[in-house]
Amino acid sequence: MDTMTLWHLTGWEFAALAFAALLVGFSKTAVSGANTVSLAIFAAVLPARASTGILLPVLIAGDVLAVLTYRRHAHWPTLWRLFPAVGVGVAVGTLFLVWADDAIVRTSIGVILLLMAGVTVWRRRRADASERAEDDGTASRAGRVKARSYGVLGGFTTMVANAGGPVMSMYLLSAGFRKLGFLGTSAFFFLIVNVSKVPFSAGLGLIDGRSLLLDAALVVFVVPGAFLGKWAVTRINQRLFERLVIAATIVGGLQLLLA
Numbered sequence: 001m002d003t004m005t006l007w008h009l010t011g012w013e014f015a016a017l018a019f020a021a022l023l024v025g026f027s028k029t030a031v032s033g034a035n036t037v038s039l040a041i042f043a044a045v046l047p048a049r050a051s052t053g054i055l056l057p058v059l060i061a062g063d064v065l066a067v068l069t070y071r072r073h074a075h076w077p078t079l080w081r082l083f084p085a086v087g088v089g090v091a092v093g094t095l096f097l098v099w100a101d102d103a104i105v106r107t108s109i110g111v112i113l114l115l116m117a118g119v120t121v122w123r124r125r126r127a128d129a130s131e132r133a134e135d136d137g138t139a140s141r142a143g144r145v146k147a148r149s150y151g152v153l154g155g156f157t158t159m160v161a162n163a164g165g166p167v168m169s170m171y172l173l174s175a176g177f178r179k180l181g182f183l184g185t186s187a188f189f190f191l192i193v194n195v196s197k198v199p200f201s202a203g204l205g206l207i208d209g210r211s212l213l214l215d216a217a218l219v220v221f222v223v224p225g226a227f228l229g230k231w232a233v234t235r236i237n238q239r240l241f242e243r244l245v246i247a248a249t250i251v252g253g254l255q256l257l258l259a
Contacts (some may be wrong), residue, residue: 014217021058021218025225028062029108030233031067031120031244032169032186035059036252040163048102054150057161057215058222060194065226066187073184078147079192082168086193089155094200097160102197105160110257112157117170117249147171158193159200165190166249179233179241 009017020038027035038058042051074116150171158164168189172182201207236244 009045016041016045017214017218018168018221020055021221022225022228024055024058024062025065025222025227026229026232027165027225027248028059028066028187028190028229029226030229030236031241031248032165032183035062035165036163036248036255039231039252040255043102045184048105049097050206050211052160052162053208054211054214056194056197056201056207056219057212059162060191060198061219061222063187063191063194065215065222067191068178069230070180070184072188073180074188075177075185076183076188078172078185079189081144081147082151082154082171083192085151086155086158089152089158090197090200091155092152092194093123093156093159094168094204096156097204099158107257108160109249110253110255112167112253114250114257117166117246117253119200122247127199146174155193156188159197163252166252169245171249171254173242173245179236182241183233 020041023041024035027038039051039055042055045051046054056176087132100108154164154167154171156207157167165186168186169182172186177185198207233241
């Protein structure tokens, strides 16, 4: 990893990373998927591959705060259905990182995010709101296939670019989760998944002592972001919440394609 850049950050570059860390905290407790903006900032300031390893501990700090905030609202049956497929996705993503360059990674993830956003919007326009609220989408065979597909994509995208948030956001929205259930389930999901990624990232050389020193400075900014998100989420109605999640996914996908 090109760690020399970590010791030559300008004031503006550190300020950009600090803002990205604050946005991580906000996204974890308010609008999941918005941290794709953080991903883009980290990749712009730091070497793209190295930025994924530096961002990971910051995300884990946000996950811990989100779990503490929404732990009562997690839907564990959904999590258990997703984890096996996510494990497959993480393994595939690890192999992908061995040979893929930054341009291939960005393009692949950007296309996936935009496709998921498009499919979700299309499905929600066709679905009856009451049916979505009553059916979590995983009871039927088609629902299990959907859970596995999103799980593999989520594991893959979170491993290669820490961009699994929008994919899982699209799944949880399509499954009809309400706001607090959505946030509680995604909080536990990403805490478990991101912690499990640490050995893989370290093995790929994406995490080392120097990157952790920068993380220690940036984690401080995650906390106020999380409190800001907790304050904001109580003032966002369900329809606006869903629109913000979808919009964040589209913006993140475009950023990755155009970066």
